Amino acid sequence: xxxxxxxxxxxxxxxxxxxALDLLGDFQTVLVPDxxxxxxxxxxxxxxxxxxxxxxxxxxxxPPSASLVALARLMPLHVGETQALQIAEEHGADLLLTDxxxxxxxxxxxxxxxxxxxxxxxxxxxxxxxxxxTVADLLRTIPSRSTLHIRPGLLNEIIAEVESIAG
Amino acid sequence: xxxxVQVDIPDQLVQQAAILVRDGWATDLDEILTDALRRYLISHxxxxxxxxxxxDVDWGLRGQG
Numbered sequence: 001x002x003x004x005x006x007x008x009x010x011x012x013x014x015x016x017x018x019x020a021l022d023l024l025g026d027f028q029t030v031l032v033p034d035x036x037x038x039x040x041x042x043x044x045x046x047x048x049x050x051x052x053x054x055x056x057x058x059x060x061x062x063p064p065s066a067s068l069v070a071l072a073r074l075m076p077l078h079v080g081e082t083q084a085l086q087i088a089e090e091h092g093a094d095l096l097l098t099d100x101x102x103x104x105x106x107x108x109x110x111x112x113x114x115x116x117x118x119x120x121x122x123x124x125x126x127x128x129x130x131x132x133x134t135v136a137d138l139l140r141t142i143p144s145r146s147t148l149h150i151r152p153g154l155l156n157e158i159i160a161e162v163e164s165i166a167g
Numbered sequence: 168x169x170x171x172v173q174v175d176i177p178d179q180l181v182q183q184a185a186i187l188v189r190d191g192w193a194t195d196l197d198e199i200l201t202d203a204l205r206r207y208l209i210s211h212x213x214x215x216x217x218x219x220x221x222x223d224v225d226w227g228l229r230g231q232g
Contacts, residue, residue, distance in 0.1 A: 002232040075210050094232065102210040104219055115223050122227025154217060158224055165228070 002095050003028045006088040007055070009039045009080050010099030010148075014117040016047050017146040018138055023124050025054060031091060033083040034059040060086050071109060075102040088112050099148060117148055118158070125165060132166035174200075 005027045015021045032055045064086045072082045081103040088096040099116040107114035124130040184199045193199045
């Protein structure tokens, strides 16, 4: 069971762009690191006001571990991504949500379960938060409504898979 | 074969790179920039991006939690 989720800026911004931020309400606790909070406010100024109480803003408790510092330097990680990884480690998070590839690579390296916006959208079908047709329609709007980039052929493939569930 | 490019880089980064060159960790700024670009391209490759998306699809539709 997924209890504690740490969220990077990408999924918050992309889910908000798609009007699907409520999907994160399926998790018991969603932690948003300080640096991520600031970044999201710059892109989506009203997001946290609209979703008051849905997210918990947290700062790091300790300096990052030596391995995380080394990996963050090795990979091109921004401050928000580094802090998200650090807080996920500190809180023993069940899941880190990020759409940044370098952050995903580092998360895997340090043993953190990690997924992105697309995973949350598709999980909505499995968790019956949305019916498959609604999710397929949502996926179709990704190129026009969001800043999430997915190769069109791959997106069509995923939409077809979701539609096959709808029957 | 190489291509010359002109880029604007923050002074602080150039100074840090110059220290690496001075201390012998890199031959010159060109080598550092080429290595930085190579690392970026590896960590942001299309194949990797697609692999992560397919992981999301699998987890989202058939995973647990």
